[in-house]
Amino acid sequence: MLKFFYNAAPNPMKIAPLLEELGLPYEAIPVDTRKGEQFAPEFLAVNPNAKVPAVVDGGMTVVDSNAILLFLADREMKFVATGVRSAERAQTLS
Ligand SMILES: N[C@@H](CCC(=O)N[C@@H](CS)C(=O)NCC(=O)O)C(=O)O
Structure with missing residues (x-):
């Protein structure tokens, strides 16, 4: 999971x-940075950057919130344009 x-x-x-929104099963693991x-x-x-999220x-680890958002959207092919050179993709990234 x-x-x-x-x-x-x-x-x-x-x-x-x-x-x-993606309906993915996940385990939420708190990291109390305080x-x-x-x-x-x-x-x-x-x-190793000692940051959440x-x-x-x-076997894959993804860090940085925006990278994670894209990773998950790409993984499920939802909420993101999948044409890497498309105007829609550029709009999503913006
Ligand atoms: N650019 C990163 C920033 C991550 C970040 O700064 N996380 C903070 C919490 S929002 C953190 O882990 N701070 C702990 C620390 O700096 O020691 C992202 O968007 O995920």
Whole structure:
């Protein structure tokens, strides 16, 4: 199952609605950055940048909120234009 590492800050909170809208099953794993949990070895193994959000999907790890949004939309081919050179794709990226 997809793992979603988050806290309640705006960048991680961009990911949660998309996961819900896509209807993907996921495990939400809190990382309390106020307590320094982003520097725990277990989390640094996921994201050496020590930032949330991060997702682990099978053997793939994606970090950075916008990268994750695109990764998930591309994965499901929803909410994003799939023609990489299309005007619609450019609009989505903008
Ligand atoms: N560009 C990144 C920024 C990620 C980021 O700054 N995350 C913050 C929470 S919103 C964080 O993990 N801060 C912990 C730290 O800097 O130690 C993104 O969009 O995901």
